[in-house]
Amino acid sequence: MTQIQERTGVATVGGNPVTLLGPEIKVGDQAPDFTLNKDLMTEVSLADYAGKVKLISVVPSVDTGTCDAQTRRFNVEADKLGEDVVILTVSVDLPFAQSRFCGAAGIDKVITLSDYKHRAFGQAYGLLIKEIQLDQRAIFILDTNNTVRYVEYLTEMKEHPNYDAALSALRELV
Template sequence: MSQERQAALKGNPITLVGPELKPGDSAPDFTLNKNLLETSSLKDFAGKVKLISVVPSIDTGVCDAQTRRFNEEASKLGDNVVIITVSADLPMAQARWCAAAGVDRVVLLSDYKENSFGKAYGVFIKEVHLDMRAIFVLDTNDKITYVEVLKEMTEHPDYESAISAAKQLI
């Protein structure tokens, strides 16, 4: 039985599918696309602190700003932290956007095939098959230490709290 809860898109109700993850939970594994043929999973980032920034679509204003902000912060966090941006955009669209935006410190991964990340992390939006804006911070043992799943898709996350949560693990 799938778990569902409500959120909003411009004030209109949307349904999030999957578990409501909390600090202390073990992070679910994932398989996301780096490009059309290659995939990446949680184990590819073993031993690192992971800040996972989830955006509905890289081609929207808030998602663009969110990804650019974390790209700027990445160099300040050092080599023991990886920032991963997950969206349901096609990998080619992600690569095009990164090239145009000059984003080179954030790892962009695509949840387009099966939305398995969204469903495992409880951020899959049933009505539009995208992932809800969210931030997850995982320690080096893949325990979740910080979670923010926005209630309104068009709002910005709390960047400072997410970055602070990652810094506490370094």
């Protein structure tokens, strides 16, 4: 049985230090595969988005202000990016909560995916917060070959990502 890597001193929640489980993903790495729930019964993997440039927006929960704003921002930007790009928002929220949120917020361009079952995405991408079992906020951009081209790990859960930097990196790939 392999030991899960624990990373300390790299993230906080409300100013309190937390432990992230899993490796730090870096630019140039091959993106780890994942299995996430699109709805309660339907699972998807990285292969389901083959041939597309992928922006993966990771949020702790769509029911918080920063996560709501982050998801709305990428939903607006999705219209400007074309057919070769997919924006995936990943959280540990139940698919029901994600669906309710998207309906209420008019989110129709971003695909929400849930890491609720196994928390395996969070561990594979080095984001699972050991103490509270949520995924830390982050942005990953993958090219069509699933090579990581942009990474932003947020150090404080409540901070917003650098939207402009992420979108600039994304536009360079399309």
